[in-house]
Amino acid sequence: MDISGGFMSSQSTHPQTMDGRDPSHLRGDAITGDRYYSKEFAEKEWEHLWTRIWHIAGRLADIPEPGDYVVHNFLKESVIAVRQDDGSVRAFYNSCRHRGMRLVHDDSSTEEFVCPYHGWRYAKDGLLVHAQDSDVDFPQGDPCGKLRLNELRCDTWGGFVWYTMDDNAPTLADYLDPMPEVAKNYPMDTAVRVAWYRVKINANWKFVTDNFSESYHTRTAHPQVPPWIDQDVDSARHEMWPKGHGRTVQPMHPSISDRPADGRNVMFEAVLRQWDIDPDSYDSYEEFAFQGWKDLKAAKQKLWREKGYVHYEHMNDEEITDSPHTVIFPNVTISFLPDNLVFFRSEPCPDDPEKCYFDLWCMAFPVEGQTEVESIMAGPKPLEEVAVCEHRDFDGGQGIPELAGQIVYQDMSLAEAMQAGMHSKGYTDAVLSGQETRVRFFHEVLNDYLEGRR
Structure with a gap:
């Protein structure tokens, strides 16, 4: 032996x-x-560093159904990752396009994100679907159907949802390399x-x-x-x-x-x-x-x-x-x-x-x-x-x-x-x-x- x-x-x-x-x-x-x-x-x-890397927003297991979302607060930034109707996940800054109000504070599920300040409503895909007086009081034109929550790049690996604040960051696979291969089993x-x-x-x-x-x-x-x-x-x-x-x-x-x-x-x-x-x-x-x-x-x-x-x-x-x-x-x-x-x-x-x-x-x-x-x-x-x-x-x-x-x-x-x-x-x-x-x-x-x- x-x-x-x-x-x-x-x-x-x-x-x-x-x-x-x-x-x-x-x-x-x-x-x-x-x-x-x-x-x-x-x-x-x-x-x-922090604005360039990929962050983990949460786990895929936490958002199994369309409309399920997790909130990741990092320093003074906040990001929402939400499951879409087609099963994909998208990430958005947790900030109303109207005047910056945070839309949500805790993980949950919703059909629409509703701003608690002025009632603006956003669909799961980030599109603005309702704003008070949108058709009569916006000199620049009705923002509904046009304005979206600002979106971040989002991807998944290892059962986790990842996002980056950097539009020019490498892909998640490149960023993690060679971890997906090393841990594939x-x-x-x-x-x-x-x-x-x-x-x-x-x-x-x-x-x-x-x-x-x-x-x-x-x-x-x-x-x-x-x-x-x-x-x-x-x-x-x-x-x-x-x-x-x-x-x-x-x-x-x-x-x-x-x-x-x-x-x-x-x-x-x-x-x-x-x-x-x-x-x-x-x-x-x-x-x-x-x-x-x-x-x-x-x-x-x-x-x-x-x-x-x-x-x-x-x-x-x-x-x-x-x-x-x-x-x-x-x-x-x-x-x-x-x-x-x-x-x-x-x-x-x-x-x-x-x-x-x-x-x-x-x-x-x-x-x-x-x-x-x-x-x-x-x-x-x-x-x-x-x-x-x-x-x-x-x-x-x-x-x-x-x-x-x-x-x-x-x-x-x-x-x-x-x-x-x-x-x-x-x-x-x-x-x-x-x-x-x-x-x-x-x-x-x-x-x-x-x-x-x-």
Whole structure:
């Protein structure tokens, strides 16, 4: 039996992939503290980044029928994405063409958008269909049937609705490249959102992307992870791509460096038993971890249909047993797990660059016979779509006590002190390990946007 350590994978990498641990791919741009608190820097981000990229408005699952819409508020802008009669989705600025009034505030469904100020009405396709006194009191002519809500480019991928404020931005497929190809085996649009949080934290939005661009912090901040995901220095594969996206592919087997003191690993034992593998059949902890992982791959490939894991149909050996933790530039992270998708997003607060909103969407792939799932980041949840977003203020953890002890709670607990450290004269630039190469790469791609190179 081969029970050697390290990351063992037969999966080939995408041809655009760069080694995410190789600093030769970097220019060496400094990551200075002012990036995290300067209002002038935040204004440059608005002008040169946020108005140029593709944003996620919401999920296609939230707007299944014609007239269903989601509202995405970003800084001081607001966008409506609405399902059309032909099944397509269109996006409009949430601003009445009359005098700028916001038309709607919350996700809902409608046949017409009605301005609450003067009663102007717009069809789902953005066309103005009614305005008070339109035929007698507009010197420039009746605007009805001619005027439209200002529209944004809109597209879909991964079960998400995307839009961009930039008429000249690349297509969504080009912007995301190569993510659609890399993640093509996951049936993302079938995932059920079982937990939905939007948490205000006292840190710049970039803290979140920094944090998810490395796993070097895991053994310190997340001691519960090594028993089921091996994040040792030589175990994970670090990848990054020219558009700024990147991922860390981590084998979901126990770490040898952080083995339990009693030599037992109840969590991984349970996983093996679930797939009809006897965890007591291995002669050593190393064999239990590495050969057990290989046996798990074989068992899942053999038994997925019988056990109701239909989402495995097109997934390969790596995808059914490992964790490609993926950052989509600049502010979206998706943890692709065999049975879950965890969506994270950070967005700046409108008036303070030292605060941001942190979105957590825990999604699970339906499995025949399951009524409850382990959401990974938010604990056990019923396997059903959650209807309402939980808006919370982190408040030192007091705002989300039900998430205490979860990985994402531990990350948020670090944010405020990290933000404070950016003001210190003792900090001038990051001193990074090879595992953190993607952190500087993210900032260099951000610099490219801000300086007009992208």
